[in-house]
Amino acid sequence: MSSTDATPETGTSDDVLIIHGGTPLEGEVTVRGAKNLVSKAMVAALLGTSPSVLRSVPAIRDVEVVTGLLRVHGVDVELDGDTLYMDPTSVESAGVEEINVHAGTSRIPILLCGPLLHRLGRAFIPDLGGCNIGGRPIDFHLDALRKFGAVVDKDADGTHLSAPNGLHGIRYELEFPSVGATEQVLLTAVMAKGTTELRNAAIEPEIIDLICILQKMGAIIKVHTNRVIEIVGVDELKGYRHRALPDRIEAASWASAALATEGSVFVRGAQQTDMMTFLNVFRSIGGAYEVDDDPTEGGIRFWHPGTALKPVAIETDVHPGLMTDWQQPLVVALTQADGLSIMHETVYENRFGYTSELRRMGANIELYSDCLGGTPCRWGRRNFLHSAVIAGPSKLHAADLQIPDLRAGFSHLIAAMAAEGTSRVYGVDRYITRGYENFEAKLLGLGAKIERPSTKIA
Numbered sequence: 001m002s003s004t005d006a007t008p009e010t011g012t013s014d015d016v017l018i019i020h021g022g023t024p025l026e027g028e029v030t031v032r033g034a035k036n037l038v039s040k041a042m043v044a045a046l047l048g049t050s051p052s053v054l055r056s057v058p059a060i061r062d063v064e065v066v067t068g069l070l071r072v073h074g075v076d077v078e079l080d081g082d083t084l085y086m087d088p089t090s091v092e093s094a095g096v097e098e099i100n101v102h103a104g105t106s107r108i109p110i111l112l113c114g115p116l117l118h119r120l121g122r123a124f125i126p127d128l129g130g131c132n133i134g135g136r137p138i139d140f141h142l143d144a145l146r147k148f149g150a151v152v153d154k155d156a157d158g159t160h161l162s163a164p165n166g167l168h169g170i171r172y173e174l175e176f177p178s179v180g181a182t183e184q185v186l187l188t189a190v191m192a193k194g195t196t197e198l199r200n201a202a203i204e205p206e207i208i209d210l211i212c213i214l215q216k217m218g219a220i221i222k223v224h225t226n227r228v229i230e231i232v233g234v235d236e237l238k239g240y241r242h243r244a245l246p247d248r249i250e251a252a253s254w255a256s257a258a259l260a261t262e263g264s265v266f267v268r269g270a271q272q273t274d275m276m277t278f279l280n281v282f283r284s285i286g287g288a289y290e291v292d293d294d295p296t297e298g299g300i301r302f303w304h305p306g307t308a309l310k311p312v313a314i315e316t317d318v319h320p321g322l323m324t325d326w327q328q329p330l331v332v333a334l335t336q337a338d339g340l341s342i343m344h345e346t347v348y349e350n351r352f353g354y355t356s357e358l359r360r361m362g363a364n365i366e367l368y369s370d371c372l373g374g375t376p377c378r379w380g381r382r383n384f385l386h387s388a389v390i391a392g393p394s395k396l397h398a399a400d401l402q403i404p405d406l407r408a409g410f411s412h413l414i415a416a417m418a419a420e421g422t423s424r425v426y427g428v429d430r431y432i433t434r435g436y437e438n439f440e441a442k443l444l445g446l447g448a449k450i451e452r453p454s455t456k457i458a
Ligand SMILES: CC(=O)N[C@H]1[C@@H](OP(=O)(O)OP(=O)(O)OC[C@H]2O[C@@H](n3ccc(=O)[nH]c3=O)[C@H](O)[C@@H]2O)O[C@H](CO)[C@@H](O)[C@@H]1O
Pocket: 035, 036, 037, 107, 135, 136, 137, 138, 139, 140, 141, 142, 176, 177, 178, 179, 180, 181, 202, 323, 324, 325, 347, 348, 349
């Protein structure tokens, strides 16, 4: 599967942000619904026989992409402020070309399979987008769909699926607790005939929120201990009303930015329960935080305490471990810690590409083909052997940076804000807007000195 994000292009046009670094970020930002839930919640709306309403929807490109996909299938989608209304009562199949136009850079089309097979008896998956962070196969998805009873045909356009004999519940064990494959099984099993038992499932907060949505729609889903999820198929689901859980990746990105720039940022909407592992790491590094758990106005303030940051040895993992999408902004903060840190990536094959740009800025980061402490990775075959060793503190200096993917891009923004001098970061519109709402306005609100080539800062 190819990725539209796969080939970073040298920025030539206006897709560049000029950052005058060296200013601590101070102030407040608000995070809305999580990118990694909202897009899936939109797919779930396809399963309903009545309209769904999703609140706290962020203005990000992934939402636009899924809106386009739902519309080509005849779903009426309207956005009012941050509330999304989706009416799937006239769902219809769409042509390959129409779907390709709307597939964009997202990985979401793969998740339409189950709902479309239930609603229309067939589905089509184009080449998928998403971040270019190593191989992103869909073998678990297709294997599970086949077991549910789908017939899968690949041709030059993409993958065509049909379900001539309907879909039936399965007993299935994932080789790795894949987020997307768990969602695939959930979205298919809720209306399959009989019961499905999924073992070694992913249990990320976004998945639990998706389960809440499906339950509101009429599904019967039991989350057992030890990564086992049981789904009893039902004949019909109705629409839902739901407020998306806040984006814990965006929240952690702002927290890391506060630490790396020696600032203080209140992230309104950030929730302690979904960020416990991050908060432990943040504190271990020496960062300070305070939780305000007011249900509407609350959030978490993150700040640099004014004393030297401490090195840590950590590894990414599936929930409840340290999220792989938290890794890149944290590494920038670790360039400022006093000593040797290790960040071991166990989820993706190739998620340290961005460190070469940090090295050009003066960071002392080496990549090693070894596991943390020489021990094998927890997930058998996931032994990708990728560790970054960060020797800090390093004085970062300005550079021209080319963003390779979404989270790497935000880490480049943080590095540029922490660095002395003026950096140019290319690819912000192409990559950052996929997952960070109004990031420029938020940066300006925090006192960052940024400008577009055509504008002047005050
Ligand atoms: C839109 C969305 O929610 N994206 C998130 C989702 O991605 P996504 O759902 O794509 O990530 P997965 O959890 O599925 O992938 C984890 C690992 O499993 C592998 N794999 C996955 C499926 C498959 O069929 N075969 C296979 O080998 C992948 O290559 C990767 O090495 O979870 C990731 C892990 O928390 C996050 O980084 C992404 O931000």
